[in-house]
Amino acid sequence: MVRKIYYAVVFLGLPLTLLLGWLWSPAYWLLVIVIPYILIGFYDITTTRHNVLNNYPVLGHFRYMLEFVSPEIRQYFVETNASGRPFNRITRALVYSRAKGQQDTQAFGTQYDLDEVGYLRSNHSLAPKIVDESEERIMLGGPQCDKPYNASRLNVSAMSFGALSHTAIRALNGGAKDGGFAHNTGEGGLSPYHLAEGGDIIWQIGTGYFGCRTPEGGFDKDKFAEKAQKDVVKAIEIKLSQGAKPSHGGVLPAVKVDEEIAEIRGVEPHKDVISPPAHSAFDGPTGLMHYVQHLREMSGGKPIGFKLCIGNRHEFMAICKAMLETGILPDFITVDGAEGGTGAAPVEFTNRLGVPLNEALIFVHNCLKGVGLRDKIRIISSGKVATGYDMIEKFALGADMCNSARAMLFAVGCIQSLHCNTNMCPTGIATQDKARARAVNVPQKRQRVHRYHDATLESFREILGAMGREKVSDLHPGDVRRRVANEREKSIAEIYTFLEDGALLGENVPEEFAADWERASANNF
Secondary structure (H helix, E strand, O other): OHHHHHHHHHHHHHHHHHHHHHHOHHHHHHHHHHHHHHHHHHHHHHOOOOHHHHHOOOOOHHHHHHHHOHHHHHHHHHOOOOOOOOOOHHHHHHHHHHHHOOOOOOOOOOOOOOOOOOOEEOOOOOOOOOOOHHHHEEEEOOOOOOOOEEEEOEEEOOOOEOOEOHHHHHHHHHHHHHHOOEEEOOOOOOOHHHHOOOOEEEEEEOOOOOOOEOOOOOEOHHHHHHHHOOOOEEEEEEEOOOOOOOOOOEEEOHHHOOHHHHHHHOOOOOOOEEEOOOOOOOOHHHHHHHHHHHHHHHOOOOOEEEEEOOOOHHHHHHHHHHHHHHOOOOOEEEEEOOOOOOOOOOHHHHHHOOOOHHHHHHHHHHHHHHOOOHHHOEEEEEOOOOOHHHHHHHHHOOOOEEEEOHHHHHHHOOOOOOOOOOOOOOOOOOOOOHHHHOOOOHHHHHHHHHHHHHHHHHHHHHHHHHOOOOOHHHOOHHHOEEEEOOOEEEEHHHHOOOOOOOOOOOOOOOHHHHHHHHHOEOOEO
């Protein structure tokens, strides 16, 4: 039918338009519509590889136009306040309000379905407490650390320069400086923009060893030592895997590797940069522990930890066995959930690999308790932490600190346009287009990051007090309740098994952990 209309325009419409123009000259203006219609239709029928355009010349383009704007249509006109993904409108609006210093209250009641399976909540107390501001901070550094760091309970999670614009990095670091919290560099290296505003830094070392890399792509200890001993660098994080793309390396295409990126990352400009899926500086769990000790010595005794997304359970247990065999302990372990974010990742990796954060936190907490090391190692929660209650939930399940990435980006001005992987970020945050990056007003946005951080910590303290708790250490898994089937709910303590100190070291290892513990080896993953 559409083709018939096209042919009718070509064989009847064009001659009729010319005839009308001959009789009444203003009708010639119709050619402005008719001729492009004919040319586009001719191209669609004879040249295009799109099935739709071949069968529906010209009109088929409207399908692709609507598809192009469909994410925006869904976000602004279709999704409800509670249905958006990855973060719904309720959460985004809360972050925006706190970042701007505006009212963050809500009228008329909750918009969530409290009976929905999976809904999490906590009980309040009729004897609420006043929580001291000291609960907002915690010492990062175990018994083997010479330079522990007095850290905030909430910090900026790992995001690299390259994934984010230089102005976004500066705004995040400026907020960290103003608020007294830490800014994780991500695996892209310690850039001048991470250092420009003077905020505390956690330097992340990934499999590409960017910033401490040999020309062949290995680990350069001299470059590492030079940067790790900077006063502004407060801790080092070894990235083993990431929640959004676990056990997946990356390729930074040559077109993005300009001279600035090349200098920061320690690579050759205008050539593809490969990040392998695994580290080359060490092999196996025991090798990881020796690497931790090596970095600790070269950094002058600063806190050293590692980040991972939990996959095979026995592999993390193997790391625990390596701690026992070598006597070397990391100062912290950052647990990234499968729901964590990234600038770009293969769809199947993001959707199908890795353990969700809450389950992973419980497992890591259990393993460290089971080997008697939980009190010596901090656990950092990373993945969809945006509100004060998110922090309460993670602390109750075993975390000591929280890292936030996407919520911090909301504070900078992110609108969740989902264009992070296109270099076309409309807010100038996730792009290397300098013209777009100018949209990030660094002095203004650093204030918003600071305000969001402080308001979220204040919310966390208020909720903790409303629950009748005075300290984070008073929280336990029974404080978080989850709606299950048949209109019932259970506490997390009822749903999961929680180990006692040393439970994995005796002869009677709990059945749920026994097979993986037996399989785990300190020598290999």
